Amino acid sequence: MKDYLALAPQYLAAHKKKTRLTILSVVISVALITGVFSMLDALLQFEKIQVIHDYGNYHIAVKDATDEEMQAIGGRIDVKNTGRWKTLGEANINGMTCALGALDENFTENLNIEVIQGKYPTGQNEIMLEKWAAESIQLNLKVGDTVNIAVADGTRREYTVTGIYNDLGNMKAQGIPGVFLSMDDAELMPAQQNVYLIEFKGEADMIKARQQIQTSLNIPEDRIGRNDRLLAVIGQSDYKAAVGIYQIGGILFFIVLLAGVVMIYNTFNISVMERVRHFGLLRCIGASPAQIKKIVKREGLTITLKAIPLGVLLGMIMTFVCCALLKFYNTSLFGDIQLFYISTIGIIAGIVVGFMTVFIASLLPAKKAAQVSPVNAVTGSNDIKVSKNKKRGLLTKMFPVEIALGMNNAIMKKKTLFWMSCSIAISIIMFMGFNVFVDFMHAGLKTNKPYTPDITLTSKQGISEELSARAAGIDGVKKVYGRMFGYVDATFDAARLSDAYKESMGGIEATEGGLFTPSASSWLISYEENQLNWAKDKLMAGELSEDKMNTQNGIIAVAANASNGRNANLQLGDKVYVRTPSGTKEFTVMGILNSVPFQDNKQNLTTFITTEKIFTELTGKTLYDALDIQLSSKNQEQTVAAIKGMMDSSINFLDSRQKNAEIDQTFLTMAIFIYGFVAVIALISILNIISTMNTSVASKTKYLGVMRAVGMSGKQLNKMVLIEAITYGLTGCLAGCILGVILQKQLIENLLTSFHIIWKFPVGQIVLILIFTIFVTALSVISPLKRIKAKGISEVIGAL
Amino acid sequence: MEILTTTGLCKTYGIGETKVEALKDVTFSVSKGEFVSIVGPSGSGKSTLLNMLGALDFPTSGNVFIDGRDIFTMNEEELSVFRRRNIGFIFQAYNLVPELNVEENITLPLLLDYKKPDQQYIDEIVDILGLADRKHHLPNQLSGGQQQRVAIGRALSARPAIILADEPTGNLDSKNSKDVINLLKLSVDRYNQTLIMITHNHNYASFADRVLNVEDGIVTELGGAVR
Structure with a gap:
C-alpha cells in the first residue's frame, strides 16, 4: 500500500x-x-420506417400548387424530392368501381408504390392496376390488355394496361382498386384533389422551412398539409398532439x-x-x-x-x-x-x-x-x-x-x-x-378486434343461409357470421329522447302513453351468437342472451345510437314499440351497448340490435346483407380459392387480410x-x-x-x-x-x-x-x- | 446440584497446516448458584469456551449439558427458545438494541418468549441497577457503565439458569467496573443465579467462588475464594 x-x-x-x-x-x-x-x-x-410504410415518405403537402410555387419549392436546397399527386374520383372499369389517380413517377417510391410488372404509365391512354384487381375474376387483365373506363361524367375511353403494382391493404379491403393514369392524361381531367408533396432532406429544419415557404410564396395555412406522424417521429412537428x-x-x-x-x-x-x-x-x-x-x-x-x-x-x-x-x-x-x-x-x-x-x-x-x-x-x-x-x-x-x-x-x-x-x-x-x-x-x-373478419362477402341481392352454411363447411374457415341490416319505425318513452335531439326537431309532442311519433326510422341490425358474444366487451348494462331475447321479446339498445351523437338515452327495461306490417310489437330493452363497429350514412333515430329470428319477424327479411368470414392461419390461399369458387357474380369479395396484417x-x-x-x-x-x-x-x-x-x-x-x-x-x-x-x-x-x-x-x-x-x-x-x-x-x- | 457440565469439549479451527486447536478436551461442571470466573491470556480459548457454553458456536466434539439437557442435540429453533429461557448473555461491547429503550432492552428476552414481564421483578432489577430514572432512555443516551448495567438487567430478566459474561468490564473504567462486578455478585447472591464470567482482571476473578484458568485450550481449576 x-x-x-x-x-x-x-x-x-x-x-x-x-x-x-x-x-x-x-x-x-x-x-x-x-x-x-x-x-x-x-x-x-x-x-420512422413504419410510419413511412403506412403514411408515405413526405413531410408537407401544398394543395393546388401553381407551377410557380412548384418551381420555387422544388428548387430549394433543403428539398430532397417532390411530386404531384392527383385523385380523380371514382370510375368504372369493366363494371368494377375503381379509384383513379395520378402520381409523378419520381415520387412513387415515397408513397410505397412499386411496379411489379410492366412499366409506369407515362404516355396517353396508359394505366397501371393493383395486382389483386388485375387478377380478380371480374377484370382478369394482363400487361398489354386494353380496357374500357367510364369516368363519373359518363365519358368512356379505352386504355392500355402498361403496368401492375403492389396491393394496397385499404383498397383491397374495400374492394375498390386504385388505378394510376399518366400525369399527362390526368392534367386533362378535373381533379378531386391536387396536392404537391414535398420530402425534405433529413437534416433540414422542417418547421422553419415550411414557414419560409409559406411566407415567401404567400401560401395560406389551409393549403398546407402535414404528414404529422412522420414529422412527430423525427421530432420536427409543431402539431399540438x-x-x-x-x-x-x-x-x-x-x-x-x-x-x-x-x-x-x-x-x-x-x-x-x-x-x-x-x-x-x-x-x-x-x-x-x-x-x-x-x-x-x-x-x-x-x-x-x-x-x-x-x-x-x-x-x-x-x-x-x-x-x-x-x-x-x-x-x-x-x-x-x-x-x-x-x-x-x-x-x-x-x-x-x-x-x-x-x-x-x-x-x-x-x-x-x-x-x-x-x-x-x-x-x-x-x-x-x-x-x-x-x-x-x-x-x-x-x-x-x-x-x-x-x-x-x-x-x-x-x-x-x-x-x-x-x-x-x-x-x-x-x-x-x-x-x-x-x-x-x-x-x-x-387495433384488430376479435370480430375483425378476414374476408367479407356483400351482396345487394342478399346472401342465403345456405351459402353461409356452405362457407362454414369449407376447410380452413374458422368462423362465419352474417348480419342483416334494416330500418324500422320504432317509438318509446319520449322522456328518453335527448334534449339536443328535441331541440333539433323543434320540440317533440308526446302522444298518449308518453310515446312520440318517430321522425325517422331506426337502424336495426341482426346479431347471431358469435357477434353477441364479442359485443360483451361493449356491454354497459344488462345482458346479451339470444335465448332470452327470443323468448321474452328482448332488444338491445345502443348508446352511441346516431351518427351525430346520442338521440335517445334508453334504459334497461324500457319498452320499445316497433311497427310491422302485422301491427305494432312491444319489446323490452335487455341490454345496452356502448357502440357498434358499423356506420350508416342515413340519419337514423336510434340503433337497435336483435336476434336473427326477431329480425325476420319484424322485417320479413331472411337473407344476409353481409357475411364475415374468419380464416384459420393455415393454407389460406386454398380456402380463399374455395370461397371464391362457390360465389356467383352478384357477390362482392372483400379481402381485409392485408389491411389487418398492416394494422x-x-x-x-x-x-x-x-x-x-x-x-x-x-x-x-x-x-x-x-x-x-x-x-x-x-x-x-x-x-x-x-x-x-x-x-x-x-x-x-x-x-x-x-x-x-x-x-x-x-x-x-x-x-x-x-x-x-x-x-x-x-x-x-x-x-x-x-x-x-x-x-x-x-x-x-x-x-x-x-x-x-x-x-x-x-x-x-x-x-x-x-x-x-x-x-x-x-x-x-x-x-x- | 450441577447446572452445567461439559464433557470432552474440543474445538478445532482449520485443517492441515493451519489447524488450530482452540479447546482441548475440556471437562468441568458448575453447580447452581456458583460464581465462576475464567481467566487466561489472550487467545487462550476463553471466548471460544464461553461461546460453546452459550451454544453460540458448535464444538468439534464433546457435549455441554445445561440443566440436564444436551444443548447440541437441539435444533436451531429449540436452541433459540432454550437460550432465551436459560442463558443470559453479557458482552464486552454491551450489544444492546439501539432502537429500544432501557426497559424494552431489559424485557427483550421475555418479549421474545411472548411472556408478559413481571413488572414488579423488572422494577426491582431496574432499581438495583440504578436505572430507575433512565427507563425510557435509549442506549446511546447512556454512559458505558449504564449500558452495561442494562445488559446485566437483560441477562437477569428471564431468570435464566445460567449467566455468561464475556469481559463485562472490558470497556469500562475502574469505578464503573467495580460497580458492575458488585452488581453481578449481588444478583448472583440475591437471585441464586449461576454466573460464568471471563475476565482479565485477577482482582475481579477473586470475587468468584471458583476460578478456571484457560491456557492453550486446556482448562485447569485454580481454586477460589472460600465462600
Whole structure:
C-alpha cells in the first residue's frame, strides 16, 4: 500500500459481498438509463420506417400548387424530392368501381408504390392496376390488355394496361382498386384533389422551412398539409398532439434519470451509514475529514468503473431483444435495421449519468462519513438520531415483539426510511408514468378486434343461409357470421329522447302513453351468437342472451345510437314499440351497448340490435346483407380459392387480410417498445427492491446476531426482518402510488387531451403494484437471511 | 446440584497446516448458584469456551449439558427458545438494541418468549441497577457503565439458569467496573443465579467462588475464594 487511497479498493475487496451489492445497484441504474434511452432511440428508428410504410415518405403537402410555387419549392436546397399527386374520383372499369389517380413517377417510391410488372404509365391512354384487381375474376387483365373506363361524367375511353403494382391493404379491403393514369392524361381531367408533396432532406429544419415557404410564396395555412406522424417521429412537428407526447417523453425520461440517481444514492447511503465505526477508526488514527471524503469518493470511482460497462451492456441487451422481436416478426420492413442496434445516445446517457450520479451520490455520504466523530468508533455507539420525545416503548406493548422491532427498526432511522421509500416510490412513479403510453397506444392506434373478419362477402341481392352454411363447411374457415341490416319505425318513452335531439326537431309532442311519433326510422341490425358474444366487451348494462331475447321479446339498445351523437338515452327495461306490417310489437330493452363497429350514412333515430329470428319477424327479411368470414392461419390461399369458387357474380369479395396484417404491424411496432419500456422499468424496479433489501439486511448482520444470542428464534428473526422490509415497501408503495396517480392524471389531462384519452383511477395498476411490491420485498429478504443464519452467532457478533 | 457440565469439549479451527486447536478436551461442571470466573491470556480459548457454553458456536466434539439437557442435540429453533429461557448473555461491547429503550432492552428476552414481564421483578432489577430514572432512555443516551448495567438487567430478566459474561468490564473504567462486578455478585447472591464470567482482571476473578484458568485450550481449576 503506497498511498492511503489504496484503502478504498482494499476495503472493497475485503467485503466482496457488500461490494457486489453496491455494484449491482449501480449496474441496475445504468442499465435502466441505457436501456430506456437506447430503446427510445430504436423505437424512433423503427417507428420512422413504419410510419413511412403506412403514411408515405413526405413531410408537407401544398394543395393546388401553381407551377410557380412548384418551381420555387422544388428548387430549394433543403428539398430532397417532390411530386404531384392527383385523385380523380371514382370510375368504372369493366363494371368494377375503381379509384383513379395520378402520381409523378419520381415520387412513387415515397408513397410505397412499386411496379411489379410492366412499366409506369407515362404516355396517353396508359394505366397501371393493383395486382389483386388485375387478377380478380371480374377484370382478369394482363400487361398489354386494353380496357374500357367510364369516368363519373359518363365519358368512356379505352386504355392500355402498361403496368401492375403492389396491393394496397385499404383498397383491397374495400374492394375498390386504385388505378394510376399518366400525369399527362390526368392534367386533362378535373381533379378531386391536387396536392404537391414535398420530402425534405433529413437534416433540414422542417418547421422553419415550411414557414419560409409559406411566407415567401404567400401560401395560406389551409393549403398546407402535414404528414404529422412522420414529422412527430423525427421530432420536427409543431402539431399540438405531437408536442404533448414530446413533453410527456421529456417528463418521463427526466423521472428515469432521477430514478437512477435515487437508486444509487440509496445504496451509497446505506453502505456508508453502516460503516460509521470504520470511518471513526480511520479518524482515530489520524485521517482528516478531507481524506475520508477522498476515500469514499475513490470507492465510488472503483465501483463505477466496474459497474458502468456491465450496466451499459445490460441496457443494450434489452434493446436487442426488442429489435430482434420486431425484425423476426417483420423481416421485409425492418430488414435494413441491423440486429444489434447500437444506440450512441443510449450508451452515452448511461455512462454520463452513471458517473454523475455516483459522483453526486457519494458526495453526500462522503460528507457524512467525514463528520463521523472518532468517539463513535471507540464507544461503538451507533449514531441514530432519536426524536427528543423519548420512546415510551409503545410498539412493544401493542404488537408481538418481533413485529414491533421490525417496525421500530424501519421507523427509527428516518433517513434510511426516507431513501428506501424514495427508491421504491420512484420505481412505482416511473412504472405508472410509462403506463400512460400504453393508454395512448390503445387509444391512438387502431387495433384488430376479435370480430375483425378476414374476408367479407356483400351482396345487394342478399346472401342465403345456405351459402353461409356452405362457407362454414369449407376447410380452413374458422368462423362465419352474417348480419342483416334494416330500418324500422320504432317509438318509446319520449322522456328518453335527448334534449339536443328535441331541440333539433323543434320540440317533440308526446302522444298518449308518453310515446312520440318517430321522425325517422331506426337502424336495426341482426346479431347471431358469435357477434353477441364479442359485443360483451361493449356491454354497459344488462345482458346479451339470444335465448332470452327470443323468448321474452328482448332488444338491445345502443348508446352511441346516431351518427351525430346520442338521440335517445334508453334504459334497461324500457319498452320499445316497433311497427310491422302485422301491427305494432312491444319489446323490452335487455341490454345496452356502448357502440357498434358499423356506420350508416342515413340519419337514423336510434340503433337497435336483435336476434336473427326477431329480425325476420319484424322485417320479413331472411337473407344476409353481409357475411364475415374468419380464416384459420393455415393454407389460406386454398380456402380463399374455395370461397371464391362457390360465389356467383352478384357477390362482392372483400379481402381485409392485408389491411389487418398492416394494422397489426403498426400496432406491434409501437407495442413492442412501449411494453418493452414498461417491462424494463418493472424489471429494474424489482431488481432495485431486491438489491436494496439485500443491502439493508446485509448491513444488519451483527445486530441480527445479537438478537439471536438473546434468544430470538429463526422464525421470529424472519418475521422481524420481513416486517421491516415490508414497512419500507409499503411506505414506498404509498408515496409512489399517490405521486404516480397525480402524475398520470396530470399527463393525461394536460398533454393527451387531443387523443380523447380519459383519465381513470388506476385501481388495477395499484393492486398489481401492491401485490408485486410486497411479494418481491418478501422474496428479497429470504436469501440474505439464509446466509446470515448459516453463519455461527459468535462469528457474527465478533465481526465489526 | 450441577447446572452445567461439559464433557470432552474440543474445538478445532482449520485443517492441515493451519489447524488450530482452540479447546482441548475440556471437562468441568458448575453447580447452581456458583460464581465462576475464567481467566487466561489472550487467545487462550476463553471466548471460544464461553461461546460453546452459550451454544453460540458448535464444538468439534464433546457435549455441554445445561440443566440436564444436551444443548447440541437441539435444533436451531429449540436452541433459540432454550437460550432465551436459560442463558443470559453479557458482552464486552454491551450489544444492546439501539432502537429500544432501557426497559424494552431489559424485557427483550421475555418479549421474545411472548411472556408478559413481571413488572414488579423488572422494577426491582431496574432499581438495583440504578436505572430507575433512565427507563425510557435509549442506549446511546447512556454512559458505558449504564449500558452495561442494562445488559446485566437483560441477562437477569428471564431468570435464566445460567449467566455468561464475556469481559463485562472490558470497556469500562475502574469505578464503573467495580460497580458492575458488585452488581453481578449481588444478583448472583440475591437471585441464586449461576454466573460464568471471563475476565482479565485477577482482582475481579477473586470475587468468584471458583476460578478456571484457560491456557492453550486446556482448562485447569485454580481454586477460589472460600465462600
